[in-house]
Amino acid sequence: MTTLDVMTLFPEDMLAQLPLTFRFMTPIESSTFEENCTEYRFGRSLRHFSGQYISLGSYKPLSNIIYEDFLTQEP
Amino acid sequence: MNSPDYFLLYAHNVPVRGRDGSAIYDLRGGRIIRINNRCFDLLATLKEKPIDDVRDGYSFGDPAALDQCLKTLLDQNLGFITETPQFFPELNLNWVLPNVLHTAIVEHNFDHYDLYRHVLKPLDRLLCRHIEFRIHTETATADDLLKLAHFLSDQTVKSVSYLIQYAPFLTPRFVEDLYEQSPKTDHLIIYSAPHFAEIKPQKVYFVPRSLEKPGSESARYVINTQYFTEALRHNPYYNRKVAVDRYGRIKNCLQLATTYGNVALDSLSDVVQQPDFQELWFSAPDCILEVQDSPLRYGLYLPYALEKTDHPGQYQIARS
Numbered sequence: 001m002t003t004l005d006v007m008t009l010f011p012e013d014m015l016a017q018l019p020l021t022f023r024f025m026t027p028i029e030s031s032t033f034e035e036n037c038t039e040y041r042f043g044r045s046l047r048h049f050s051g052q053y054i055s056l057g058s059y060k061p062l063s064n065i066i067y068e069d070f071l072t073q074e075p
Numbered sequence: 076m077n078s079p080d081y082f083l084l085y086a087h088n089v090p091v092r093g094r095d096g097s098a099i100y101d102l103r104g105g106r107i108i109r110i111n112n113r114c115f116d117l118l119a120t121l122k123e124k125p126i127d128d129v130r131d132g133y134s135f136g137d138p139a140a141l142d143q144c145l146k147t148l149l150d151q152n153l154g155f156i157t158e159t160p161q162f163f164p165e166l167n168l169n170w171v172l173p174n175v176l177h178t179a180i181v182e183h184n185f186d187h188y189d190l191y192r193h194v195l196k197p198l199d200r201l202l203c204r205h206i207e208f209r210i211h212t213e214t215a216t217a218d219d220l221l222k223l224a225h226f227l228s229d230q231t232v233k234s235v236s237y238l239i240q241y242a243p244f245l246t247p248r249f250v251e252d253l254y255e256q257s258p259k260t261d262h263l264i265i266y267s268a269p270h271f272a273e274i275k276p277q278k279v280y281f282v283p284r285s286l287e288k289p290g291s292e293s294a295r296y297v298i299n300t301q302y303f304t305e306a307l308r309h310n311p312y313y314n315r316k317v318a319v320d321r322y323g324r325i326k327n328c329l330q331l332a333t334t335y336g337n338v339a340l341d342s343l344s345d346v347v348q349q350p351d352f353q354e355l356w357f358s359a360p361d362c363i364l365e366v367q368d369s370p371l372r373y374g375l376y377l378p379y380a381l382e383k384t385d386h387p388g389q390y391q392i393a394r395s
Contacts, residue, residue: 041258041259042258043228043257043258043259044228044229045229045230045231046229046230047199047202047230047231048231054233055233055234055258055259055260055261056233056234057205057233057234057261058177058178058204058205058234059297059299059301059302060297060301060302060305060311060376061295061297061376061378062178062180062205062207062236063178063180063207063318063328063329063378064328064329064330064378065207065238065286066295066376067236067262067264070264070266070282070284071264071280071282
């Protein structure tokens with residue numbers, strides 16, 4: 001888990017009405033936060049102007065080689 | 076006065092009728108439940124009429140028959156009873172993909188054609204989502220692989236899988252670094268390796284197996300909403316797919332002999348948009364002789380060569 005900083009999201013007038021802990025919020029990079037269980041990795045896409053372009057596998061096998069079978073069976 | 080009760084399947088449970096039996100596809104749970112055709116007809120009737128109205132017509136002298144059937148469906152958590160069926164619309168079964176290509180299979184040995192100019196840049200313009208590389212390493216170097224991974228890191232592709240022939244420069248350390256440095260890498264498999272090694276579970280492996288014997292011939296099923304809706308009108312194995320073999324020949328699948336041009340001579344973008352290239356994209360399971368009567372046809376994975384029959388629009392699995 002990667003903690004990025006210690007900060008707060010709230011302005012001073014709101015913080016006056018909130019518990020003390022709201023002054024010490026810690027953003028966490030989501031891909032490193034194991035309780036999210038996402039295990040997503042992020043790349044880039046120039047066409048999408050994105051530096052946080054999520055890497056996502058296919059909903060179906062890509063070819064006649066099914067990786068599960070290929071990895072588990074005897075040669 | 077109470078409103079009448081209706082029985083509905085949850086929207087993600089879709090019944091499909093076959094010739095000798097039917098099935099309910101649990102598209103959320105990824106499972107198929109076999110039912111008989113009488114039960115399929117009953118479910119269709121229950122969508123339109125209250126349970127009490129259906130009971131007399133269904134029971135055929137056995138008043139408990141309908142209740143027993145409903146109890147089975149409820150016990151398996153396939154449906155529910157409601158007084159307001161109009162509030163539970165059916166699943167939208169349209170399949171839409173804005174990308175011209177979903178999958179590209181690219182066989183390459185860094186020799187016969189310019190991978191970047193002839194293949195990867197056109198694939199990016201076609202918004203290809205997933206690429207599987209089959210890389211032969213007779214003439215490849217570590218720098219070739221690093222350059223390829225670096226190039227893909229800025230492209231539109233969502234995930235990349237590599238099947239790379241073993242070579243001495245492919246050490247476990249190099250392969251792990253390659254995976255970590257390229258976040259779009261989904262699987263990285265070194266085949267024809269001296270021994271089996273799992274570098275990263277489910278993702279990075281060395282395997283002794285060669286590509287000539289890729290896996291089992293047993294039937295495989297893919298149960299999810301996208302696959303199911305795609306299979307209603309397309310062949311999910313061929314749809315939005317292009318394959319380029321090591322000599323640059325453009326095909327629907329590497330296993331097929333038919334070619335539609337060569338990437339070094341023809342524009343890949345033009346070829347994949349030709350109607351004759353796209354013909355197999357529409358060879359849906361309903362059009363394939365061997366599976367069209369099966370209730371499992373929309374989940375069956377069909378990586379087979381197909382040939383046309385005498386009936387227009389109908390195919391059969393080619394006997395090799």
